[in-house]
Amino acid sequence: MKKISALIPFLLLILVLSLVSCGSPSGATQPGASQTGPSSDSEPVVLDIAAVAARLASECSFSEELTENSAYLSAKFRSLAEQTESCVAYVPTGITPEEVFVFEMKSEEDTAQVKSVLESYVSRQKSDYADYAPLQVPKLENPVILTSGKVVVFVVSVDNEAAESVAKSVLGIG
Amino acid sequence: MNRLDAYSAGSRKNRRIAAAIRFSIIAVLAICVIAVVVRIRSMGFQLAEEGVEEEIQYLDSMVDLTPVLGSRWTTVLNGLKEKDMPESWDPPETSRLIPDIDGTNEPEPVVTEPVTEDLKTSWKGNIVTYDSAGDVYLYGEPMGVHNGIVADALTGKTGGILSAREEVPNSYFADALFIGNSLAVGLEKSGELQAGFSANIGLNVRTFFTQKFISNRDGTELLTAVEAYARAGGPDRVYLVFGINELGWNSARAFTAQYQDVINAILAVNPNAIIYLQGILPVNEEMCRAGGQYDTSYVNNKRITEFNAAIVSLAEQKGVFYLNPGELLADTSGQLPAENTFDGIHLKGTALTVWVNYLKSHAVVPG
Incomplete structure (x- = not known):
C-alpha cells in the first residue's frame, strides 16, 4: 500500500505532462511572413491569415478603400463558426461588392464547405446587384476562391484575374 | 384454562x-x-x-x-x-x-x-x-411600460423628433438591431458600431417582408428581415434605415403607408420596442448625375426633404422616434459633400463617424 501511495504523485505527474504535450501545436509557424513557395519539409506550413488578407487588400485592385472588419465576416457566415479557427475580412463601406475574406479552418476537410458557402453567397450577390447596381455584376463573374491547406481565400476585385495571381503568390501555390 | x-x-x-x-x-x-x-x-x-x-x-x-x-x-x-x-x-x-x-x-x-x-x-x-x-x-x-408606447425620460415625448442629449456608451447598441438598405450595410461594414444588422443593398419597406437574405444559424435557411427579427426574439432597440430606394415611388404617402406596416410588424413581435426611423441622408446630386447610376429626377435633396417630412409625421403618429443625422452631414447648400461619399449617396469613413456620433447623442432612455 505504501508503495502504491508513493507511486501516485509520479503517475499524476506523467498524466499532467501528457496532457500538456497534447496541447502543443504541431508544425512550424511563421508569424508575419507570407509563404513564397511550397515547403520542402513534409510538415505543412501554417499561414498567417492576417498577413495574407493584408497583402491581398493592398496588392489587388479595388475601386474603394477597404477596411479591416473581421467581426463582419463572423456575423455574415455564422454557419461556418464551428469549423472556423479564425477569419479576417477587408470590406468597403460603399456600394461595391469588392471584398477580401480569408478563413483558416480547423481542418482541411472543412474547406470544401467554405467554398460551397462562398459560391452560394456570390450567387445571391449577383442577384441582388443585378437589380440594384448592375454595373457591379461583372466583378462577381469570376471571384477568386482558392485554398491552401486549411486556408481559404476569397477575393472580389476590379480585376479578378490579376487578383488570382496575387492570391496564388501569397498562398505559395502554382 | x-x-x-x-x-x-x-x-x-x-x-x-x-x-x-x-x-x-x-x-x-x-x-x-x-x-x-x-x-x-x-x-x-x-x-x-x-x-x-x-x-x-x-x-x-x-x-x-x-x-x-x-x-x-x-x-x-x-x-x-x-x-x-x-x-x-x-x-x-x-x-x-x-x-x-x-x-x-x-x-x-x-x-x-x-x-x-x-x-x-x-x-x-x-x-x-x-x-x-x-x-x-x-x-x-x-x-x-404599456401599450407599446415608450416615453423618452429626458423630454417625456413618446415619439417624433429627438433632441440632442448626453451621449450613450457604445454598449447601448449591443442589443440594437439596424434594419435597412445599403447605407446600413455600409455602417455595418465600417465596424464603427457593434450592433446587430439585418441590412441588404436594395432593401426597401416592401422587401422587408419578402426578400430572403439573412442566413439562419446553421445556414440551412434564408430569412426575410421580419422573420429574422422575430427569430431573434424581437430586440428592444430597432433602427430603421429606409427611404433612399423608395424615392422613385409615386409619392411620399405611398412610402409611409408601407413603412407603417413595417413598424406594425416590429411592434407585433415586441410591443415595447424602441423604434427609430432614420431620415433619408442627403445626396451629392452632381456626383449622382456624373456617375450615371442614379436618376436625379427623383434622387435629389428636394425630394428627400419631402420624404423626410412624411417620415416625421409617421413617427409622431406611431409613437416612434425620428433621427436626422443628415443635418450634420449636409453642407450649407443641403448637399452631401463630395469628400464624404464614393458615388454621391454612400458614405466614406469620416461621414460614417459623424453618423455614429449623432446616434450616440440621440438615444432614448425609457422613462
Missing part, C-alpha cells in the same frame, strides 16, 4: 389481528392517496414546464406576424394541455401570479395578485399559464 377463557383469548387475538389488518389497509390507502396527490401536483408543474418548452419551440419556429406577447398562451387546465391563442383572455378573478424572476422556469413563491390587462401587456418573454384551481404562471420580466 376453561373453554370460556380459551374462547375469550382466541377472540381477543382475532380482534387484534383484524385490527392490525384494518390498520394496514388504511395505512396503504393513505399512502396511495398521498402518492396520487403528489403525482398530480408534479404533473401539473411538469406540464407547465413542458408548456414553457413548447412555447419556446413555437417562438423559435415562428415566421409569421402573429402577435407574440400578451395574446398567446399555453394553458393547462385540469391536467389537459390546450394550445390557444385567443384575441383576449379572461383570467380567473382570483388568479395567483407567480413570476419567474430568476428565469429558471421553476415555480416561485406565490404572489397573490389579480392578473389584470395591464399586467398582461407589461410582461415580456415567453408566457405560459398553468391553471389548476386558480393558479396562474406568467414567465418573463415586467417592462413597466
